[in-house]
Amino acid sequence: MAFVVAGLLLLTELVHSVWLVRVPVWGQIPDPAIPLIIAISFRRPDWGPVVGLGVGLLQDLLFGGSLGLFALSKLIVGHGAGVLGRTVLVDQPLLPWIVTALATVLQQVILVIVLAVTDLLPVSFGAFGQPLLAQVGLNLLAVWPAFAATRLLLRAPRAAGPRERFHVI
Amino acid sequence: MSGRRRTIFFLVMLLAVLVLLTGQVRGEDRRSLGPLGTGVLTALAPLQTVMARVADSLSRSWQLYTEIGRLRVENARLREEVQRLTREVTRLRETAQAARRLETLLAFKLQTPYRVVAARVVGRDPASWFATIVVDRGSADGVARNSAVVTAEGAVGRVIETTPFTARVLLLSDPRSAVGVILQHSREIGVVEGNGQGDLQIKYLSRASAVPPGDIVITSGQGGVFPRGIVVGRLQTLHAAASGAVFREGTVRAAVDLGRLEEVLILLPEGGPRH
Numbered sequence: 270m271a272f273v274v275a276g277l278l279l280l281t282e283l284v285h286s287v288w289l290v291r292v293p294v295w296g297q298i299p300d301p302a303i304p305l306i307i308a309i310s311f312r313r314p315d316w317g318p319v320v321g322l323g324v325g326l327l328q329d330l331l332f333g334g335s336l337g338l339f340a341l342s343k344l345i346v347g348h349g350a351g352v353l354g355r356t357v358l359v360d361q362p363l364l365p366w367i368v369t370a371l372a373t374v375l376q377q378v379i380l381v382i383v384l385a386v387t388d389l390l391p392v393s394f395g396a397f398g399q400p401l402l403a404q405v406g407l408n409l410l411a412v413w414p415a416f417a418a419t420r421l422l423l424r425a426p427r428a429a430g431p432r433e434r435f436h437v438i
Numbered sequence: 439m440s441g442r443r444r445t446i447f448f449l450v451m452l453l454a455v456l457v458l459l460t461g462q463v464r465g466e467d468r469r470s471l472g473p474l475g476t477g478v479l480t481a482l483a484p485l486q487t488v489m490a491r492v493a494d495s496l497s498r499s500w501q502l503y504t505e506i507g508r509l510r511v512e513n514a515r516l517r518e519e520v521q522r523l524t525r526e527v528t529r530l531r532e533t534a535q536a537a538r539r540l541e542t543l544l545a546f547k548l549q550t551p552y553r554v555v556a557a558r559v560v561g562r563d564p565a566s567w568f569a570t571i572v573v574d575r576g577s578a579d580g581v582a583r584n585s586a587v588v589t590a591e592g593a594v595g596r597v598i599e600t601t602p603f604t605a606r607v608l609l610l611s612d613p614r615s616a617v618g619v620i621l622q623h624s625r626e627i628g629v630v631e632g633n634g635q636g637d638l639q640i641k642y643l644s645r646a647s648a649v650p651p652g653d654i655v656i657t658s659g660q661g662g663v664f665p666r667g668i669v670v671g672r673l674q675t676l677h678a679a680a681s682g683a684v685f686r687e688g689t690v691r692a693a694v695d696l697g698r699l700e701e702v703l704i705l706l707p708e709g710g711p712r713h
Contacts, residue, residue, distance in 0.1 A: 315444065338459065
């Protein structure tokens with residue numbers, strides 16, 4: 270099953286890097302990997318950081334930036350989603366949308382901080398205005414297909430036993 | 439995996455990414471793929487190529503589709519423009535033809551020693567067996583009954599009734615019309631009458647006359663309507679005299695196309711208003 274998920278992630282990134290980049294909306298390109306990482310992390314919390322790191326590295330390879338830039342942000346997103354998947358009732362209907370929006374903002378913050386610290390690109394706070402809102406909106410469009418695909422591929426995790434639940438808390 | 443191990447695992451990965459990122463940033467070109475990255479990109483390149491071709495194909499199809507829509511709109515606009523311009527050309531052509539006709543009439547008017555008034559044909563006799571037209575000049579303009587009506591090409595007919603602002607003209611082709619004529623070269627005298635059809639009839643030519651077809655027929659000035667010398671037409675045929683007949687007859691092709699009159703000149707009687 271892990272290979273199928275890896276294939277889905279690979280296909281998603283190819284679609285992202287070849288097709289979606291051709292049709293920017295409001296100057297932004299949707300990043301379907303964010304809701305997909307979150308969906309996988311909700312179902313398999315332990316996979317979150319690995320999936321995030323792998324997808325981030327793939328994006329770094331495909332998008333021509335410095336290696337590690339997207340890997341860092343996606344790793345943190347995957348880890349955070351995994352933590353949520355273990356501690357929060359992930360079947361709440363609005364949670365995927367809220368987490369995707371927050372993850373998009375978090376990724377932007379991380380990217381801006383890294384770019385500012387490393388002086389890779391000039392950074393302006395305009396990146397947090399309308400572009401970020403557009404990016405959030407576009408990523409939210411990918412929530413439903415990402416979670417639907419994940420539901421098809423991955424069974425729901427076993428209910429946590431009392432001991433494990435106690436341990437997490 | 440326990441919580442502590444998970445945390446350690448995450449931190450290790452985080453550290454690795456930070457090291458990778460730091461190494462990249464410090465590098466000269468700020469991007470060094472290494473053999474692994476190069477291998478991944480090499481492996482993905484065929485997939486990217488295929489997907490790019492699909493995207494290109496779809497993009498071209500979409501452009502073609504939208505181009506067809508634009509072309510349809512453009513085509514409709516151009517058709518409308520062509521129709522408008524065709525109407526405009528027709529109107530201008532009509533105006534040019536009218537100008538040429540009026541110019542010819544004006545030249546004739548300047549040459550003729552008679553006082554004339556130009557008139558526009560505003561009505562025709564709907565009955566096929568009579569040949570009359572109505573013009574937009576009447577007694578208020580000096581037009582009187584039996585005023586001769588001509589064009590630059592030749593005789594048209596005579597006025598048979600007037601109102602203050604219109605006049606009815608009896609054309610040469612009307613069966614009721616008769617005009618005294620002379621054949622220009624042979625000097626034979628005759629009378630041209632209408633027969634309600636295309637050509638006119640010439641009557642009362644002497645039996646001994648030997649007139650070649652094509653001789654020009656002009657008004658003789660007798661009868662008091664047409665002045666002498668206005669072209670009526672050209673002799674078309676001359677019938678052989680019947681046994682015992684005193685005169686010969688023939689057909690004359692009218693100089694004026696009486697079915698397509700649009701503007702005419704009316705020769706005013708002496709003493710009428712000047713135009």
